[in-house]
Amino acid sequence: MRLILLGPPGAGKGTQAVSIVKKYNIPHISTGDILRKNIKEGTELGNKAKEYMDKGLLVPDELVVAIVKDRLTEEDCIQGFLLDGFPRTVMQADSLDTELNSLKYELDKVINIDVSKEELIDRAVGRRVCKDCGATYHIKFNLPKAEGKCDVCGGELHQRKDDTEETVSKRIEVYLEQTKPLINYYEEKGILINIDGKQDIDKVFQDIVTALGRE
Numbered sequence: 487m488r489l490i491l492l493g494p495p496g497a498g499k500g501t502q503a504v505s506i507v508k509k510y511n512i513p514h515i516s517t518g519d520i521l522r523k524n525i526k527e528g529t530e531l532g533n534k535a536k537e538y539m540d541k542g543l544l545v546p547d548e549l550v551v552a553i554v555k556d557r558l559t560e561e562d563c564i565q566g567f568l569l570d571g572f573p574r575t576v577m578q579a580d581s582l583d584t585e586l587n588s589l590k591y592e593l594d595k596v597i598n599i600d601v602s603k604e605e606l607i608d609r610a611v612g613r614r615v616c617k618d619c620g621a622t623y624h625i626k627f628n629l630p631k632a633e634g635k636c637d638v639c640g641g642e643l644h645q646r647k648d649d650t651e652e653t654v655s656k657r658i659e660v661y662l663e664q665t666k667p668l669i670n671y672y673e674e675k676g677i678l679i680n681i682d683g684k685q686d687i688d689k690v691f692q693d694i695v696t697a698l699g700r701e
């Protein structure tokens with residue numbers, strides 16, 4: 487299955503991605519995770535991306551498109567993939583179309599997770615992420631079993647640098663301007679699924695599976 491996860495910052499894309507890739511046995515391609523890994527490793531790409539990410543701005547299209555192009559040609563993508571956080575601009579969506587055409591891949595569905603603005607700020611500001619494995623928690627909605635420790639690997643939890651109220655507000659503004667138009671873009675292609683993201687994590691996942699039509 488070839489899927490895209492679309493939705494504003496804090497909508498629950500990363501949270502749902504974990505369950506989706508497990509169920510359908512496809513690789514999870516998160517441009518945000520790839521960029522954060524590059525920052526952690528101090529690569530040239532990471533140093534460039536950091537400037538934009540810390541301010542809540544999008545990293546330039548050409549950098550992100552190159553990452554995804556490379557990743558899609560890897561062998562594990564033959565069976566399918568889940569793109570999370572990409573595309574985020576019409577230019578990225580057009581480049582993706584071109585790349586998929588040349589690989590003779592067709593998208594199955596674009597899952598759009600919808601959540602109100604107030605809830606998004608609460609979710610992102612309360613998010614805690616494992617420093618070691620990247621698993622995501624929330625101080626109110628998704629607590630780890632032991633305070634401050636990851637359930638998966640026991641690693642220490644921390645707050646993402648771009649999860650302050652100010653930067654999250656900026657990210658939402660950027661989403662509304664540059665990414666939201668993609669809802670129409672994929673609706674016109676007839677492959678958009680709208681999911682109510684303001685429900686329990688498990689219910690959101692159930693709705694996604696039902697909408698994909700593959701139990």
Ligand code: AP5
Binds near residue numbers: 493500502518
């Ligand atoms: P990225 O990492 O993609 O972040 P994002 O899109 O802003 O999304 P988030 O990771 O903040 O949220 P999410 O939807 O995954 O929510 P989560 O599941 O964690 O991008 C970061 C930056 O990288 C960008 O700002 C940009 O600079 C750059 N970048 C990345 N891709 C790019 C691209 N294509 N082009 C240009 N630049 C790019 O959930 C949030 C919280 O809510 C968690 O604490 C979770 O536990 C909780 N939660 C989840 N679901 C529920 C629920 N149903 N009920 C209650 N709580 C819930």
Ligand code: ZN
Binds near residue numbers: 616617618619621637
């Ligand atoms: Zn962990």
